[in-house]
Amino acid sequence: MWKFAPYVFKSLWRHRARTALTVSGAAIALFVFTFVGAVQSGLAGLTGTEAERSLIVFQANRFCPSTSKLPEDYARRIARLDGVADVVPVKVFTNNCRASLDVVVFHGMPADKVRSARDLKLTAGDWGEFERRQDAALVGQALARRRGLAVGGRFSIGEVTVMVAGVFRAADENVLYTHLDFLQRTRGLNSVGTVTQFEVRLAEGADPRAACRAIDATFRGGPILTDTRPKGVFQARAVGDLAELIGFAHYLGFACVGLVLALVATTTVMAVQDRVREHAVLQTLGFTGRRIFALVMAESLLVSFAGGLLGVGLALAALAWKDLAVGAEGVSIAFRPSAGLAATGLAVTTAVGMLAGLAPAWRASRTEIVASLRSV
Amino acid sequence: MALVDIRRVTKEYRRGEQRITPLKDVSLTVERGDFVSLMGASGSGKSTLLNLIAGIDRPTAGEIVIDGTDITKLSRTQLAHWRAAHVGYVFQLYNLIPVLTAWENVELPLLLLPLSRADRQRRVGIALKAVGLTDRVDHYPRQLSGGEEQRVGIARAIVADPAIVVADEPTGDLDAETSEQVLDLLRRLNEELGTTFLLVTHDPKASAVARRQLRLEKGALLEPEAPRFTLRTGEG
Numbered sequence: 001m002w003k004f005a006p007y008v009f010k011s012l013w014r015h016r017a018r019t020a021l022t023v024s025g026a027a028i029a030l031f032v033f034t035f036v037g038a039v040q041s042g043l044a045g046l047t048g049t050e051a052e053r054s055l056i057v058f059q060a061n062r063f064c065p066s067t068s069k070l071p072e073d074y075a076r077r078i079a080r081l082d083g084v085a086d087v088v089p090v091k092v093f094t095n096n097c098r099a100s101l102d103v104v105v106f107h108g109m110p111a112d113k114v115r116s117a118r119d120l121k122l123t124a125g126d127w128g129e130f131e132r133r134q135d136a137a138l139v140g141q142a143l144a145r146r147r148g149l150a151v152g153g154r155f156s157i158g159e160v161t162v163m164v165a166g167v168f169r170a171a172d173e174n175v176l177y178t179h180l181d182f183l184q185r186t187r188g189l190n191s192v193g194t195v196t197q198f199e200v201r202l203a204e205g206a207d208p209r210a211a212c213r214a215i216d217a218t219f220r221g222g223p224i225l226t227d228t229r230p231k232g233v234f235q236a237r238a239v240g241d242l243a244e245l246i247g248f249a250h251y252l253g254f255a256c257v258g259l260v261l262a263l264v265a266t267t268t269v270m271a272v273q274d275r276v277r278e279h280a281v282l283q284t285l286g287f288t289g290r291r292i293f294a295l296v297m298a299e300s301l302l303v304s305f306a307g308g309l310l311g312v313g314l315a316l317a318a319l320a321w322k323d324l325a326v327g328a329e330g331v332s333i334a335f336r337p338s339a340g341l342a343a344t345g346l347a348v349t350t351a352v353g354m355l356a357g358l359a360p361a362w363r364a365s366r367t368e369i370v371a372s373l374r375s376v
Numbered sequence: 377m378a379l380v381d382i383r384r385v386t387k388e389y390r391r392g393e394q395r396i397t398p399l400k401d402v403s404l405t406v407e408r409g410d411f412v413s414l415m416g417a418s419g420s421g422k423s424t425l426l427n428l429i430a431g432i433d434r435p436t437a438g439e440i441v442i443d444g445t446d447i448t449k450l451s452r453t454q455l456a457h458w459r460a461a462h463v464g465y466v467f468q469l470y471n472l473i474p475v476l477t478a479w480e481n482v483e484l485p486l487l488l489l490p491l492s493r494a495d496r497q498r499r500v501g502i503a504l505k506a507v508g509l510t511d512r513v514d515h516y517p518r519q520l521s522g523g524e525e526q527r528v529g530i531a532r533a534i535v536a537d538p539a540i541v542v543a544d545e546p547t548g549d550l551d552a553e554t555s556e557q558v559l560d561l562l563r564r565l566n567e568e569l570g571t572t573f574l575l576v577t578h579d580p581k582a583s584a585v586a587r588r589q590l591r592l593e594k595g596a597l598l599e600p601e602a603p604r605f606t607l608r609t610g611e612g
Contacts, residue, residue: 014474287456
């Protein structure tokens with residue numbers, strides 16, 4: 001089949017404006033498709049299996065982190081409950097409780113817990129500096145790139161100013177970790193003795209639903225009621241409105257696939273209509289219907305794949321460059337580029353290229369030679 | 377055994393309510409190495425007969441045996457393979473592939489045969505030399521004159537060394553001088569390479585180049601003018 005590659009490429013080059021327009025259209029559609037995919041994969045990341053093994057204890061009937069104020073000493077009582085392996089008090093401070101594309105979320109945690117409860121890989125700075133300085137912070141790589149932060153620099157949001165002691169790589173890179181004490185004592189927050197939430201790690205074999213019920217029952221008669229949920233459920237609820245929008249964007253992805261299909265199919269149909277006589281000549285020379293079918297399919301695939309490659313490549317580059325994340329109520333959804341996403345985009349574009357080529361390729365392969373040779 | 381043996385071939389098709397019979401009960405043999413011209417007015421059935429021999433059309437009745445193969449019994453795919461190896465076709469309007477160079481156009485039929493790249497190159501070189509176009513190999517059809525295009529078309533038809541080359545009005549789109557050059561080329565290829573030619577034309581000058589001339593009228597072959605071919609029109 002490679003012997004015929006020059007013919008396939010030159011046939012596409014013959015109508016280069018048409019080919020370029022189709023490739024561009026497919027590229028734009030696949031760019032959007034990949035972008036939507038990145039958002040959806042970020043949303044899926046919030047509700048993964050790991051998120052099912054951790055619980056979040058929040059103040060009942062509160063949504064924004066700034067309104068949830070749980071007594072810090074709840075931690076001791078939670079730790080005594082069956083099935084609880086560890087409890088981490090977390091003070092959350094965010095620059096924006098509403099949906100935003102530039103969410104900055106501070107997590108104030110005991111320094112030793114940051115190290116043990118989070119899977120962070122430092123790419124710059126060191127743990128020692130973070131543990132020594134009260135105002136030290138570890139900044140997620142994506143956030144650091146987006147805000148231009150580097151080790152040794154200072155970073156302020158409202159009344160909170162921290163010194164960047166390290167930059168880390170992790171699943172969630174739109175978060176900044178600092179000391180719990182520091183965040184509680186910051187002027188303006190004034191929340192010594194209270195935390196926003198507890199993160200509860202369950203022991204092996206513990207039932208998450210039963211643990212949630214047990215925690216909430218413990219504080220039912222207390223001054224502040226709790227609302228405990230598996231981390232995934234909690235995060236999904238926090239970004240509920242956004243999740244609906246992202247769910248709707250799913251249809252946008254399908255529409256993009258449809259657009260590529262229509263574009264490539266139109267181009268291939270036109271290419272076949274233009275070459276009725278040429279295909280008859282090829283058959284006269286001895287090309288079988290199957291070979292003509294393969295040649296037309298190759299053209300359709302190439303156009304679709306080139307557009308897909310361009311669109312997916314641009315989308316991944318843009319996602320990697322901008323480090324975008326959308327967040328609400330202290331939970332952020334990162335738009336993550338990944339090899340899986342690229343593979344999906346390219347698989348979709350390949351499938352669409354094949355689908356778009358089927359009908360015109362079939363038609364070309366069934367050309368009636370004599371009648372077609374007489375056609376103008 | 378004759379290279380081409382056509383036995384009582386009839387071709388019919390319908391156009392609306394009308395039944396049209398461009399060929400009726402035609403029989404004909406052509407020997408290997410012969411140069412046969414087929415003359416006739418428009419609608420006489422000469423192109424239909426040529427297309428049947430080239431294996432790009434099928435008869436309604438009768439047998440067409442070429443080089444020992446009854447091509448009427450071949451499937452669509454088998455017929456395509458057979459054409460690639462046994463027939464060269466010269467078109468009136470050249471029908472070169474516009475995106476391919478002269479060299480690539482001539483090489484095209486060879487891509488269908490089990491030949492090495494070196495073999496293909498050798499054969500294309502020989503074919504282009506035979507038609508006198510070695511200096512135009514990298515030119516695209518739009519960069520060639522009509523006569524040169526037809527010479528590329530002839531090179532493409534002979535490159536696979538087919539059993540027979542059929543030519544449908546090969547000079548129909550050329551001026552008188554170029555036509556003579558093309559006809560002379562066909563004659564020379566027939567004499568020097570022994571290629572069997574079947575030429576369809578309505579031009580008596582073109583027909584005169586052939587060693588045997590046949591005439592078709594209203595779908596039937598008339599008496600031969602030359603003594604060396606066998607004609608069995610409507611025999612029982």
